[in-house]
Amino acid sequence: MALAVPALVLTFVVSALVAVWWSSGRRPAFGKFASVATIVVIALPEFVVATLAVLVFALTLDVLPAVTMQNSAGAPQNLSMYVLPILSLAVPQIGWNTRVFAAAIQEARALPYIHAAELDGVGETALFVRYILPRAAPTMVASLATSVGMVVGGAVVVESLFNFPGVGALVSASVGTRDINVVAAVVACTGVVILLLLLAADGLRSWTRLRAV
Numbered sequence: 274m275a276l277a278v279p280a281l282v283l284t285f286v287v288s289a290l291v292a293v294w295w296s297s298g299r300r301p302a303f304g305k306f307a308s309v310a311t312i313v314v315i316a317l318p319e320f321v322v323a324t325l326a327v328l329v330f331a332l333t334l335d336v337l338p339a340v341t342m343q344n345s346a347g348a349p350q351n352l353s354m355y356v357l358p359i360l361s362l363a364v365p366q367i368g369w370n371t372r373v374f375a376a377a378i379q380e381a382r383a384l385p386y387i388h389a390a391e392l393d394g395v396g397e398t399a400l401f402v403r404y405i406l407p408r409a410a411p412t413m414v415a416s417l418a419t420s421v422g423m424v425v426g427g428a429v430v431v432e433s434l435f436n437f438p439g440v441g442a443l444v445s446a447s448v449g450t451r452d453i454n455v456v457a458a459v460v461a462c463t464g465v466v467i468l469l470l471l472l473a474a475d476g477l478r479s480w481t482r483l484r485a486v
Contacts, residue, residue: 274466276355276431276439277424280362284424285417287367292374293401296382307371314368319427323361323434330357341437348438361431366420373416374409381408411478418474422467 294300295307317325331339341354349355381387387404395404432441440459447455 276358276362276428276437277421279355279359280366280424281417281420283359283363284366284370284420287363288370288374289413291367291371292378295371295375296378307375311368311372314364315372317365317368318430319361319365320430320434322364323357323431326357326360327434339435341435343438354435354437358428358431358435358437361434362424362427365427366423370413370416370420374413377409377412377416378405381405384408414474414478418471418478421470421474425463425467 291307295304298304327339330337337356338354339357341358342350344350382405387400387408390404391400428439429441429444431437432439433445436442440463444456444459447459
């Protein structure tokens with residue numbers, strides 16, 4: 274959760290900001306760039322993003338550590354060791370969610386009553402918050418919910434690449450030693466966590482849908 278939760282938060286924030294700017298249509302050049310960039314990012318699996326991140330930020334720029342060093346308690350020594358693993362998990366999901374968010378916002382903006390509110394002189398901020406966002410929110414929540422399983426599953430690979438002390442690294446080591454009991458326990462617990470998060474997302478989506486109606 275130390276990697277998955279920040280990765281999901283980062284995914285939502287960046288995806289929402291880029292989608293709002295993209296869907297506004299005020300900068301066509303940015304829209305074209307975002308369309309191509311998100312497709313490219315979606316096609317990159319976590320281990321490719323992690324490798325590129327290490328190449329750029331650790332080996333070339335030398336601003337972030339390439340591996341995680343643990344302290345006496347078994348935790349990462351400092352916060353900088355969280356950055357690359359979180360980015361590696363978030364970047365592919367940002368590409369997917371940005372496209373879904375932008376499409377949902379554009380679809381909501383095209384509704385007749387929202388167009389009427391715009392003609393009545395409702396400001397851009399009020400128009401988005403009061404009219405567009407409630408209609409787009411159910412789709413946005415559903416999209417983010419699908420990223421939960423992807424992020425948690427991707428943590429297995431990312432933690433192994435960065436030597437991060439987490440559940441993913443534990444599973445990887447247990448598979449190597451054929452410790453079936455540990456693998457089964459971790460998979461079961463992880464499945465329960467993902468299920469609870471998806472149920473919470475479904476509840477939030479239903480609530481936002483009712484509010485939109």
